[in-house]
Amino acid sequence: MRIAAKCPACLLNRVYLECKIATNDQSKIERAVGEALKILSEEYEKRGINALIATKVHRRVYEVLGVEDPYKPLKDRANAVAMKNLPFVEDFISKLSDKFYGAVVASIIGNAFDYGVLDHKVEEDNFKMYFLKMFAKGLTIDDTEEIKDLCRGKVVYVTDNAGEIFFDYLLIREIKKISEKVSVVVRGKPILSDATIEDAKLAGIDKVADEILPNGGEIGIDEEMLPEVTKSRIEEADVIVAKGMANYECLSESKWENVAFLLTAKCEPVARDIGVSVGSMVAMLK
Amino acid sequence: MRIAAKCPACLLNRVYLECKIATNDQSKIERAVGEALKILSEEYEKRGINALIATKVHRRVYEVLGVEDPYKPLKDRANAVAMKNLPFVEDFISKLSDKFYGAVVASIIGNAFDYGVLDHKVEEDNFKMYFLKMFAKGLTIDDTEEIKDLCRGKVVYVTDNAGEIFFDYLLIREIKKISEKVSVVVRGKPILSDATIEDAKLAGIDKVADEILPNGGEIGIDEEMLPEVTKSRIEEADVIVAKGMANYECLSESKWENVAFLLTAKCEPVARDIGVSVGSMVAMLK
Numbered sequence: 001m002r003i004a005a006k007c008p009a010c011l012l013n014r015v016y017l018e019c020k021i022a023t024n025d026q027s028k029i030e031r032a033v034g035e036a037l038k039i040l041s042e043e044y045e046k047r048g049i050n051a052l053i054a055t056k057v058h059r060r061v062y063e064v065l066g067v068e069d070p071y072k073p074l075k076d077r078a079n080a081v082a083m084k085n086l087p088f089v090e091d092f093i094s095k096l097s098d099k100f101y102g103a104v105v106a107s108i109i110g111n112a113f114d115y116g117v118l119d120h121k122v123e124e125d126n127f128k129m130y131f132l133k134m135f136a137k138g139l140t141i142d143d144t145e146e147i148k149d150l151c152r153g154k155v156v157y158v159t160d161n162a163g164e165i166f167f168d169y170l171l172i173r174e175i176k177k178i179s180e181k182v183s184v185v186v187r188g189k190p191i192l193s194d195a196t197i198e199d200a201k202l203a204g205i206d207k208v209a210d211e212i213l214p215n216g217g218e219i220g221i222d223e224e225m226l227p228e229v230t231k232s233r234i235e236e237a238d239v240i241v242a243k244g245m246a247n248y249e250c251l252s253e254s255k256w257e258n259v260a261f262l263l264t265a266k267c268e269p270v271a272r273d274i275g276v277s278v279g280s281m282v283a284m285l286k
Numbered sequence: 287m288r289i290a291a292k293c294p295a296c297l298l299n300r301v302y303l304e305c306k307i308a309t310n311d312q313s314k315i316e317r318a319v320g321e322a323l324k325i326l327s328e329e330y331e332k333r334g335i336n337a338l339i340a341t342k343v344h345r346r347v348y349e350v351l352g353v354e355d356p357y358k359p360l361k362d363r364a365n366a367v368a369m370k371n372l373p374f375v376e377d378f379i380s381k382l383s384d385k386f387y388g389a390v391v392a393s394i395i396g397n398a399f400d401y402g403v404l405d406h407k408v409e410e411d412n413f414k415m416y417f418l419k420m421f422a423k424g425l426t427i428d429d430t431e432e433i434k435d436l437c438r439g440k441v442v443y444v445t446d447n448a449g450e451i452f453f454d455y456l457l458i459r460e461i462k463k464i465s466e467k468v469s470v471v472v473r474g475k476p477i478l479s480d481a482t483i484e485d486a487k488l489a490g491i492d493k494v495a496d497e498i499l500p501n502g503g504e505i506g507i508d509e510e511m512l513p514e515v516t517k518s519r520i521e522e523a524d525v526i527v528a529k530g531m532a533n534y535e536c537l538s539e540s541k542w543e544n545v546a547f548l549l550t551a552k553c554e555p556v557a558r559d560i561g562v563s564v565g566s567m568v569a570m571l572k
Contacts, residue, residue: 004316005302005305005312005316005318005319006302008298008319008323009295009298009299009301009302012294012295012298013295013299015295016291016292016295019291026291030290030291030333032291033291033294033330034330034331037294037323037326037327037330038327040323040327041324044319044320044323045320047316
C-alpha cells in the first residue's frame with residue numbers, strides 16, 4: 001500500500017506526539033518537525049510505502065531529539081494493561097469451542113493498542129468491556145480456516161505493538177500446537193510503540209515460539225533492511241502472519257505470497273485499501 | 287505569532303478535510319496534499335506567521351481542486367445554528383446589567399464555530415447548554431473595561447468565522463451605541479469557514495455598522511495585502527477589535543497598537559503564546 005493523502009497529517013501528528021513525550025525543548029521540537037516535513041515532502045512525491053517513509057521520518061526525528069525510545073512509557077503502559085487483562089482473555093478463549101479462532105480475534109483486538117494514530121483512541125480504562133464488544137462484533141473478513149491450515153507448516157509471525165504482543169502470545173501458543181515451526185519477528189530497534197525483543201520476552205513469546213528474530217528496525221517489513229536469517233525464514237515460510245497496519249502496508253506490496261493479515265483497520269487509508277470501514281477487524285489471506 | 291511545531295499537522299489535517307468536502311477524485315486530493323506539503327516545508331523553514339502560510343497553502347489547494355469555496359456547506363450550517371440560537375443569546379444578554387460584557391463573552395463563545403482545528407470539536411447539537419456552560423466559565427483574561435473605553439472612538443472590528451458573525455452582530459450593536467464609527471472587516475474572498483460580506487449581511491452587520499470592508503482575502507490580516515481603504519481605517523482606529531486565532535496570529539506581530547483580541551484559545555500553540563490553557567476565552571488588550 002502506497003502513501004495516501006491522509007498519511008502526512010497523521011504522520012506529523014505522531015511526530016509531534018513523540019516530540020512532546022521526549023522533551024520540553026521547544027527549539028528542538030521545532031527543528032525535529034522541520035526535518036520531518038522536509039523528508040515527508042520529498043518522499044511523498046515518490047509515493048512510496050507509508051510505513052517506510054514513516055521509518056525514515058521517525059529515525060531522523062529521534063536523531064534530532066537525541067532519543068532512542070521515546071515511546072517507552074507508552075509501551076510500558078500498554079504492556080501493563082495487556083498483562084493485567086491477559087487472564088480474562090485467556091479464560092474467555094479457553095471456554096470457546098474454536099480456540100484458534102478465539103485467539104485470532106483476541107490478537108486482532110489487541111492490535112488496537114496503537115498510540116498516535118489520528119482519529120484512533122486506545123481503550124485502556126475498560127478493556128474487558130471493549131474486548132467483549134469487539135469480540136461480539138467479530139471479523140469483517142474471516143479467512144481463519146485457510147490461515148489455520150497454512151499454519152500446519154512453517155510459520156513466520158510478524159508482530160506489531162507492545163501490549164498487543166501479550167495477545168499474540170496466546171495466538172502463537174495456539175499456532176505452535178499444530179505447527180512445524182514458528183519464527184516470531186519483532187522490530188530490531190525501538191520505533192514507535194512497536195514490540196521489540198524485550199516486549200516479546202516480557203509476554204513469554206520465547207517460551208512458546210521456536211525463535212525470535214529481529215527485522216531491520218523498520219516499521220513493518222522492508223526486504224532490503226532485513227537481516228539474512230530473518231529474510232530466509234520469510235522466504236521458506238508456508239505462511240507469514242502479519243499483524244497490524246504497517247506490516248500490511250509493506251507486505252501488501254511485497255512479492256511474498258501466503259501472507260495472513262491480522263489487523264484492526266484504524267485509519268481511513270488502510271480501511272479503504274482493504275475495502276472495509278474504519279474500525280473493522282480482518283483476518284485476510286493474500 | 288510565528289508558526290509552531292504543532293501547526294503543520296493541524297494545517298495538513300484541515301487541507302485533507304477540505305479536499306474530502308470538495309471532491310471524490312483521489313488523484314486530485316493526492317496532488318493537492320503534495321502541493322500543500324511543498325509550500326509548507328519551504329515556508330516552515332522561514333518561521334513566518336502560520337495564518338499567512340495557511341493562506342498560501344489553502345489558496346494553492348483550492349486551485350488544484352478547482353474550487354472557490356469548499357467550506358460553503360459548513361459555513362451555511364454554522365450560520366443556521368447561530369441564527370437559530372441568536373434569540374436565546376440576545377435574550378440572555380438583555381437581562382444582564384453589563385450588556386457590553388455579555389456581548390463580548392457571547393462573541394467569544396461564538397468563536398468556537400471553527401471547523402477543522404485539530405483537537406477542537408464544534409458544539410452544534412446542544413448549543414444553549416454549551417453557551418451557558420462557557421458563559422459561567424467566563425474570561426480567563428478580561429480587559430473588557432479598557433476595551434469598552436477605547437470603543438468610544440473609531441473602531442475597526444475584524445471578524446473571523448461564519449456562524450460566529452451572528453454573535454459579532456450583537457457586540458457590534460453594543461459598540462455602535464457608544465462609538466464614533468464602527469468599520470467591520472471581513473475576508474475579501476472565501477477562505478476556510480471565515481465570514482465574507484455575504485455572511486456579514488446575512489447576520490445584519492450592515493444594519494448596525496457604519497461600513498463593511500474587505501481584507502485582502504488572507505486568513506487574518508496581512509498589511510501588504512490589505513486594500514488601501516481598509517488599511518487607512520486600521521491606521522486611524524482608536525481600537526482594532528480582532529476576533530479569533532488567525533487575527534491574533536497576524537496582529538500580535540503587527541506594528542499596530544490598541545488591538546483587542548477576543549478569542550477562544552482552541553489550540554495549544556495559540557494558548558501557549560497567550561499564556562492560558564486550551565479552551566480559555568480571552569478579551570485581551572495589546
